[in-house]
Amino acid sequence: MIENLSNIRKNIAEAAVRAGRDPAGIVLVAVTKTLGADNVRQALQVGIGDIGESRIQEAQIKFSLLAGLVFKKHLIGHLQTNKAKKAVELFDIIQSLDSIRLADEINRYAGAQKKSQECLIEVKVSSEYAKSGLAPEKLQDFLAYCSQMPNINVRGLMAIAPLTESKEDSRPYFKLARRLFDEAKQLYPNITILSMGMSGDYTIAIEEGATMVRLGSALFGKRL
DSSP, X not given: OHXXXXXXXXXXXXXXXXXXXXXXXXXXXXXXTTSOHHHHHHHHHTTOOEEEESOHHHHHHXXXXXXXXXXXXXXXXXXXXXXXXXXXHHOSEEEEEOOHHHHHHHHHHHHHTTOOEEEEEEEOOOTTTOSSSBOGGGHHHHHHHHHTOTXXXXXXXEEOOOOOSSGGGGHHHHHHHHHHHHXXXXXXXXXXXXXXXXXXXXXXXXXXXXXXXXXXXXXXXXXX
């Protein structure tokens, strides 16, 4: 894992330099879905402070085994409204806010917990791929809606490019996400995060403006 992380850091730095950006401004989220609590501990021990999980029940069990350790918990998977309460309890940031109904539920449960829940709005940049995600043309209205909610703090956008034969084919999808991000942050100063790029395409995502990448297999190796 240390060797993988060293290569990732090098790739992140090189991609940032190509884009004229500071590598220090890019956050690495270690995706530990299907992996054990020991893998999370390993990531924390080598200096990674952000952990991404996709499933509520799996994360709940894993986090209970890691009580006392300090790290930022990201929900990166699709969130059903009936699991919003538990998500607000478990996670520091929810990266998959994509509907008014879900926003209502997150706001309600965050209010009950006296919490300002950080969220990213998941935008659907590819009609052929993601089943979840907000349509780009609905983003501005949705941002306006969320801005009226006292217990939701929208920090940015999240996007997933479709699986392609070449990582270069991901570039147009990341360009779209970047354009939406730039438009959004002009109106909402809290928006500073553009989460896009995974193990197969994170260098392209960084070149196109990602401030956060979500890496699993590149860091931990192929899952069995």
